[in-house]
Every structure is written in C-alpha cells, then in structure tokens.
Amino acid sequence: MNVLVLNSGSSSLKFQLIATDLEHIKKNEDRRLCRGVIERIGGEAIITASIGTRPRTVFTAPIADLAGALDFLVRWMASEQSGITEIQSATDIHAVGHRVVHGGEMFSESAVITDEVLKGIEDCIDLAPLHNPNNIKCIQAARKMFGSKVPQVAVFDTAFHHSIPEKAYLYAVPYHLYRRHHIRRYGFHGTSHRYVAFRYRFLNNLTREQTHVITLHLGNGCSAAAIHKGYPVDTSMGMTPLEGLVMGTRSGDVDPAIVNLIATKEGLSTHEVEALLNTQSGLLGISGLTNDMRVLEQELKEHEDRRVRVAIEVFCYRAKKYIGAYLACMGGADAVVFTGGIGENSPDIRQRICEGLDWFGLKLDGKKNEEAIGKEERISTDDSKLHAYVIPTDEELLIARDTVRCVLGEPHPS
Ligand code: ADP
Numbered sequence: 001m002n003v004l005v006l007n008s009g010s011s012s013l014k015f016q017l018i019a020t021d022l023e024h025i026k027k028n029e030d031r032r033l034c035r036g037v038i039e040r041i042g043g044e045a046i047i048t049a050s051i052g053t054r055p056r057t058v059f060t061a062p063i064a065d066l067a068g069a070l071d072f073l074v075r076w077m078a079s080e081q082s083g084i085t086e087i088q089s090a091t092d093i094h095a096v097g098h099r100v101v102h103g104g105e106m107f108s109e110s111a112v113i114t115d116e117v118l119k120g121i122e123d124c125i126d127l128a129p130l131h132n133p134n135n136i137k138c139i140q141a142a143r144k145m146f147g148s149k150v151p152q153v154a155v156f157d158t159a160f161h162h163s164i165p166e167k168a169y170l171y172a173v174p175y176h177l178y179r180r181h182h183i184r185r186y187g188f189h190g191t192s193h194r195y196v197a198f199r200y201r202f203l204n205n206l207t208r209e210q211t212h213v214i215t216l217h218l219g220n221g222c223s224a225a226a227i228h229k230g231y232p233v234d235t236s237m238g239m240t241p242l243e244g245l246v247m248g249t250r251s252g253d254v255d256p257a258i259v260n261l262i263a264t265k266e267g268l269s270t271h272e273v274e275a276l277l278n279t280q281s282g283l284l285g286i287s288g289l290t291n292d293m294r295v296l297e298q299e300l301k302e303h304e305d306r307r308v309r310v311a312i313e314v315f316c317y318r319a320k321k322y323i324g325a326y327l328a329c330m331g332g333a334d335a336v337v338f339t340g341g342i343g344e345n346s347p348d349i350r351q352r353i354c355e356g357l358d359w360f361g362l363k364l365d366g367k368k369n370e371e372a373i374g375k376e377e378r379i380s381t382d383d384s385k386l387h388a389y390v391i392p393t394d395e396e397l398l399i400a401r402d403t404v405r406c407v408l409g410e411p412h413p414s
Contacts, residue, residue, distance in 0.1 A: 001407070002033070002092055003400040006070070007099040008138035010130070013038045013069045017077065017093075018400035019086060022410060025401050034077065034084055035396070038069045045069065047076070051083050066134065067141035074145060096142050096152040097403035099191070099395065100135045102128035103156030104182065109412060110159065110402040113139055113152040121154060127182065127239075153403040160190030163231035168329075171239075185243070187235035189217045193225040195398045196339045196391040201230070203376065203389075212333045214326045216319060217393065218349070219340030220248040220291065224319065226326035226333070234329055236322055242278055245322060246315045248291030251281035253318070286311035293342045293349065316352040323353070327360055327386075335380075335387040336362065344374050344392045354388055361385025 001021050007014040014037045020030035036049030036056070045063035050056040063069050077087045086092060098113070104124040111117045118139060125132045135154075142152055169185040170178060177183045193215045201211045208230030215225045222245040226234040236244025236252075246252045254277065262273045284291040287308045289299065299308045327333055336357075338350050347369045354364045362384055369379040372390040380387040405412055 001094045001404055002086060003095045003097055003403045004074075004093045005097045005099070005396045005399045005403070006138055006142070007396070008066055008134045010134055011039065011041045013041065013066060013073070013138070014396075015073055016396040016400070017084065017087070018397065020400055020404055022404065022408060025404065030397060030400065032397075033086055034082070038063065038073065041066060041069050045072075047072075049076075049082070054083070066137045067144070070138065070141045070145055090146060093146065093150065095150060095403050095407050096146065097399040098135060098139055098142070098152060098154050099157065099399055100154040101131035101157045101188070102186070103154070103158045104186070105162075107154070107156045107159050108162035110153055110155040110399075110406050112406050113143075113154050117154060127186070151403075151407045153399075153406045155191060155399040155402050157188045157190050158186045160194040161187035161225070161232050161235050164234060168234040183239060185235075185238040187223070187225070187232065188237045188241045189221065189223045189225075189235075190232075191395040191398050192217045192339060192393040193223075193227065193232065193235070195393055195395060196337050197225075197227050197230065198398075199376065199391045200335060200337055200389060203391075212330060213335045213337050214323055214330075214333050215337045215339065216245075216323075216343055216353075217340040218245075218319070218338065218343035221250065222247045222252070222319070222340065222342075224322040224326065226330050228330050228333075234326060242274075246318045247282045248293075249279050249282045249284045251277045251285065283311045283315060286314055293346060297346065297348060312349070312352070316349060319353045320355075320357070323357065324360075332360075333386065335389055337389045337391050338379075339391050339393040344390055347372070350379065350388070350390070357386065362388055364388060 003018050005016040005018060017034040018030055018032050024030050034049060034051050039046045041063050044060050046060050048056055048058045061072060063072055074090050076082050077084050078089050100121055102124040104127050106120045121132055121136055139152060196215050197211055197213055200213055211227060211230040213227050215227060217223050221241055224236040224245060225232045242250050244252045259270055259273050263270050287296055296308050296312060299305050323336055342349055350369055351364060354362055363381040365379055365381045368377060372379050374392055377390050378387055379390055
C-alpha cells in the first residue's frame with residue numbers, strides 16, 4: 001500500500017510517501033519512497049524533496065494554498081521528473097495519513113476519517129485554533145483530490161496521552177473551567193513518544209506491560225513523557241505545547257502571574273505576552289542569539305558566551321528536573337530515552353542532562369554517548385540501574401503504519 005503522509009501547517013506541507021502493509025510492518029521493512037516539504041505556500045513556494053537515497057532536490061513553484069500544494073505534490077510525484085517509479089498517477093496512492101494536532105478528549109487512537117470524525121476534529125478547533133484548521137483544510141483538499149475511494153486516517157498528536165490519569169491532567173483551578181471549557185493538560189508529541197517507546201521495547205524484547213521509560217523529545221519543541229506499563233502516566237506539555245520543558249523559542253513552565261506583570265511593564269496585551277512566551281523565549285530568549293542548539297553549542301565552544309551557557313544550563317536543568325519528578329511519580333523507571341533533533345544528535349546535551357543522575361543508578365558510557373549520533377544506541381554502562389538510550393523518532397512511519405492498520409481494521413499493536 002502506498003501511503004501519503006501529510007503534516008500541514010499554516011504555510012507549509014510536510015510529506016512522505018511510504019510503501020508498507022501488515023507484512024512489511026511486522027518485518028520492519030517499510031519503504032520510504034519520498035519525503036520533503038513545501039514551504040512558503042501562498043507565494044512562490046519552495047519545494048524540497050528527497051527520493052529514496054538520492055540527494056535532495058530543491059525547486060520553486062507558485063502555490064496559492066494548501067489545496068494547491070496537495071494538487072502540485074501529487075502531480076509532481078506522478079511526473080517523470082520526480083523519478084518515483086511507483087507513482088504513475090494519483091490512483092497509485094492508496095491511502096492518506098494526516099497528522100492532526102489536537103484530538104481533545106474524543107480521540108484516544110487514530111481513526112479513519114468519516115464525516116463524524118471530521119466533525120470531531122472541528123470540535124477540537126477551540127483547543128488548537130492555530131493547528132486544527134490547517135489539518136481540516138488539508139483533509140478536505142485530499143478528499144476532493146482522491147475522492148471517497150481512497151481512505152484517509154487521522155493520527156493525533158494528543159492520542160497517546162489519553163492514559164494519563166486525572167490527578168496528572170487536571171490543573172488546580174476551579175473545576176467548572178474543566179467542565180465548561182475542557183481546560184486540562186492534554187500533552188503533545190504523542191506519536192513521537194509512542195514510536196520511541198515502541199522501539200525501546202522492540203530493541204529489548206519486552207512486552208508493552210514491561211515498558212517503563214521516560215522519553216525525552218528534544219527538538220525545536222520539547223516534551224517529556226513518563227511511560228509506565230507502555231502507556232503515559234504523565235507528560236510535560238499541557239493544554240497547549242507551551243508548558244513544560246524549555247524549548248527553542250518557548251519558555252516552558254512559568255509562573256502564570258508573570259503574564260500580567262510582563263503585559264503591564266512592557267505595555268503589551270496578554271495575547272502578545274503569550275506570543276512572546278511562544279516565539280521569543282526558550283533558548284532564543286535567554287541566549288538572545290538563536291533557537292538552534294547547534295549554533296549555541298558552537299558559540300559556547302568558541303566564545304564562552306555567558307548567556308549562551310546559561311541558556312544551555314537552563315534547558316538541561318529543566319529536563320533533569322522532569323526526569324527526577326517522573327522517577328518519583330512512576331516509582332522508578334528502566335530507561336531514559338532521548339529523541340528529537342537535539343536528543344538524537346547532541347552528546348553534550350545528553351551528558352549535561354544525565355550528569356548527577358548516578359544517584360538514580362544512571363551511568364553514562366562516555367564513548368557510546370559520543371558515538372550515538374542519529375542512530376539507535378544504548379548509551380549507559382552495562383551495570384546501570386537506570387539506562388539511557390538514543391532512539392531517533394519517526395512520526396511519519398508511525399502515521400503510515402497506523403493508516404494501514406486503520407484501513408485494514410487491525411488493532412494497533414504499537
Ligand atoms: P522539530 O521539533 O521542529 O521537529 P527537530 O526534532 O528536527 O525539530 O529538531 C530541530 C533542532 O534540533 C534544531 O533546532 C537544532 O537545535 C537541533 N539539532 C539538530 N542537529 C543537532 C546537532 N547535531 N547538535 C545539536 N542540536 C541539533
């Protein structure tokens with residue numbers, strides 16, 4: 001089955017084309033035919049694509065909106081120019097998997113998109129006003145383009161966190177706010193946490209029941225999840241992705257009282273302060289330089305910039321604090337799993353986060369940590385009580401697999 005995986009933003013469309021079916025999923029032999037992104041939709045868009053293992057190509061085309069982007073993408077995939085031999089026309093795409101940001105309390109797992117499911121995604125717009133509308137537009141465009149014969153599946157960023165108990169998801173604010181407005185913690189990055197937890201148990205030949213890990217997704221957005229018996233019991237992002245760890249441009253946890261204080265002192269509206277916490281804070285805000293950890297690490301090495309050092313220290317301290325908290329909540333765990341652009345690629349950040357965790361029995365193997373860049377690896381010593389792993393995430397693969405499983409009516413084993 002050729003599955004087109006779509007991740008739509010306000011002016012971008014990330015895509016992957018993955019050939020897989022139940023047999024290939026079982027053997028871990030899914031084939032990635034193509035991946036890429038269309039950026040700056042609404043003007044002269046930039047298309048970046050890689051086909052198989054060939055070097056990526058970059059080109060531009062005028063694209064007005066998401067529907068136009070999808071139309072362009074499918075025509076390009078089917079053209080000789082793309083070189084994707086498996087796709088001769090739109091009919092060679094057999095199913096579409098959509099990343100949908102918010103599934104609210106309604107969706108605890110991926111779902112074939114029916115009118116009812118689409119209505120459910122619309123009902124969650126209030127919870128993710130910046131994201132769900134784009135996902136809906138993309139679903140509608142795909143329906144129009146492929147017709148009703150090509151099944152579409154929604155894979156929710158929030159779904160994996162459905163197992164989180166009330167004591168972890170409720171904010172200690174008047175209960176009627178939860179009842180009236182669904183104000184609670186939901187958590188995000190669920191597909192990533194679920195994928196790396198699955199890989200962890202696969203690598204160690206464990207059952208879901210035996211899977212007790214803390215997963216740290218450290219990318220531009222960052223979140224932690226406490227996974228007990230294979231399911232999350234807590235996660236760091238909340239009602240929105242702003243809560244929790246320090247991120248590229250997001251503050252993570254702050255005292256809510258500073259919102260009004262900043263508004264008053266800086267002459268901003270509370271909306272503007274929220275935007276500041278989302279887009280001008282985190283690593284960027286503290287360093288005053290960039291949200292890119294690679295640049296920060298380089299800068300620290302070359303110039304010993306004080307604010308860069310503090311930004312990195314705050315980032316790592318917060319992550320360490322969450323590990324400690326989750327170990328307490330879970331009554332211990334077997335491993336900490338690093339993933340996301342930073343988690344997969346930065347031995348220095350992993351080392352800083354793990355420093356001092358020997359108290360919990362985590363002993364990092366320095367050499368293994370240095371060598372584990374972008375690949376699956378255990379980076380703790382054999383005699384560690386609490387292990388550490390690097391496991392690259394692959395949300396698109398999990399979306400493609402869920403799409404196949406949902407279309408064929410198979411239960412989700414991972
Ligand atoms: P997103 O959360 O948007 O999916 P990614 O998971 O791709 O982002 O992570 C992007 C971030 O990963 C970049 O901003 C960069 O800071 C970081 N990163 C990527 N490679 C490295 C590296 N080699 N060393 C340190 N940080 C890295």
